[in-house]
């Protein structure tokens with residue numbers, strides 16, 4: 001099956017009350033891990049690449065790896081998504097490279113660091129919706145800045161993330177503004193700020209409602225019952241992986257992520273896309289550390305990349321099952337970008 005617009009997957013998830021993990025990729029082994037997990041669990045797939053990933057792997061490599069995935073798994077619907085596009089230009093170049101979905105993150109200015117105002121956000125996001133929908137490509141917007149409610153700061157990921165102290169208001173998406181924003185822009189999905197942040201160091205303790213505002217999602221969902229919501233920075237940062245990494249020479253300070261049961265609560269309130277990257281990074285790093293530490297005589301890349309790939313596959317399959325997307329791939333009918341563009345033109 002050719003790559004499908006992400007909107008198709010989100011609509012199916014909403015109709016059947018489940019969520020979809022969106023996994024970040026930078027190389028072949030990560031794509032292979034996701035696809036094997038999806039095959040094993042019969043899951044629709046969202047693969048995403050940040051700007052950092054696109055420059056690390058180069059668009060041509062990435063595009064052909066994704067086309068290979070579509071060829072090798074013809075029965076699985078796959079959406080390829082640009083994570084945190086910083087400008088309409090970035091989104092346009094993603095679309096030109098075969099991405100079937102883009103995120104225009106207008107919560108920050110084009111530098112990917114300075115919080116932007118509401119009007120700027122509406123303007124750039126609307127521009128991207130126009131150019132993307134004309135090609136059948138889905139659009140995710142973001143309102144509110146990702147960052148910690150504990151210390152008021154964002155976390156840079158691949159050079160993208162708010163710099164400096166953010167106010168409580170900036171860190172929590174306002175439900176009324178969300179309603180206005182979705183109406184004004186026509187986005188397919190909305191990323192919300194509720195206290196999650198990128199990277200491993202999300203919370204200094206197991207999060208409660210003070211630092212992880214799941215209630216805010218429920219309020220936004222009440223205002224926008226038909227809007228697909230997106231949770232960023234939603235790795236769970238498993239204790240077991242922290243322990244393996246540290247046992248084999250790593251130095252990760254104790255940290256907490258977003259518990260899976262909180263994500264499941266979000267899925268009951270309109271969360272359809274859940275971004276998971278750190279858990280996969282940790283799984284691969286833990287496996288590689290274990291091999292290199294235990295058998296220091298080894299030097300064949302495959303000796304540690306194979307266990308690393310298996311470890312990532314295990315995390316992906318777990319999340320696919322926990323979020324409810326497992327068992328749904330064969331129920332989704334492919335829709336071409338052209339058909340999707342015609343659908344948008346009629347709406």
Ligand SMILES: [Zn+2]
Pocket residue numbers: 084198232233275
């Ligand atoms: Zn993000």
